[in-house]
Amino acid sequence: MADCNSWSGPLFIVGASRSGTAMMRSILNRQPLIGLATETHYFDDLRVRPSFRKAEALSPEQAAICADYFRSIDDRPYGMQGDPSRSALSREELFRRSEAAGGGADGIFEAYCRFVAEREGKTIWGEKTPRHVFRLNDILTAFPSAKVVCMVRDPRAVVASYRDWRNQGGLNVNDEEDYQAAIAAEERRAKLSYNIVISTLLWCGTVNAAVGALTRHGSDRVRIVRYEDVTDQPSVTVSSLCDWLGIGFDETMMDVPMHNSSVLPFAKSAGVSRAAVDRWRKTLSDHEVDVIQTIAGKCLIDAGYQKADVKRDRIGRVREYADLPIAVARAMLANRKRMGNVVFYSWRRLKAAAVR
DSSP: OOOOOSSSOOOOEEEEETSHHHHHHHHHTSSSEEEEEEOOOOGGGGGGHHHSSSSSSHHHHHHHHHHHHHHHHHHOOOTTTOOOSSSSSHHHHHHHHHHHTTTTHHHHHHHEEEEHHHHHTSSSSEOOOOOGGGGGHHHHHHOOEEEEEEEEEEHHHHHHHHHHHHOOSSOOTTTOOOHHHHHHHHHHHHHHHHHHHHHHHHHHHHHHHHHHHHHHHHHHTTEEEEEEHHHHHHHHHHHHHHHTTTTOOGGGGGGEEEEEEESSOOTTTTTOTTTTTTTTHSHHHHSHHHHHHHHHHHHHHHOOOOOOOOOHHHHHHHHHHHTHHHHHHHHHHTTHHHHHHHHHHHHHHHHHHOOO
């Protein structure tokens, strides 16, 4: 595996939730040069808060909030009530590191991601947050040397995985009651957020956002990778991706854990598996498949997937749309802490979903 590379990042992994972004991060983190942080949600959370979006320079209070935002994630995954005081990274160290990155909130973000990479002895930094697919223009503008890998997966598999998701282990809970409570709260949030129409529209939005970024910023900076290509031809697909990144490839990159699966328990060395590729055929009803295929429409075909032959259920689809307002309100309530400006947050996604 060649380790000589003049490009030092950043690298971002995005895509629909449940589309294989965690798997891709694990694969790429097996490469000696790459060290990607886990989900920060920075571009769609902290960076868009009014007090940060309008500020040309951070006040001491803003800088402290920003630093502790990342230090909390360094302690526990995003949304799991991490304690910044338990991070190995102090505010002062983050501030010092951020100066070399130009300062401001973006500088602190870069400083944190670089710290994560350097802690593992890596030089190419970056992170993985699925919903950053809706912020690609912001990311690629803020970081002119950035590259983005956009994961795409069959929408029927994505919806089935999201519907059935629950934590399958792999988090270092250590009998901490508040951590266990946070995991349970995340499972409740995901359950309350699920709606087949919303999930399918979001899938369309992520695919359209990825294609739009590819068109706007070019194939040198944006690459779309299908989940099924990784599982069906892992060596060929990942080797091609490594060539695009200008890094060496080795078969050992496939020796990744099974984590964040909807149904399979955590395993440290499960490898790349196609076990989940067609699971939707057994777990989704004909009605669910019909709803997904109708809503996804041309987007499903353009992404390289074929419609399954199922009975059309027009009355069932009408019921799903009739229930949509309540489902939207429930999902917004469950995700209110993640949304920031609800109108802007929702509009960006709906606009992307409507593009054909």
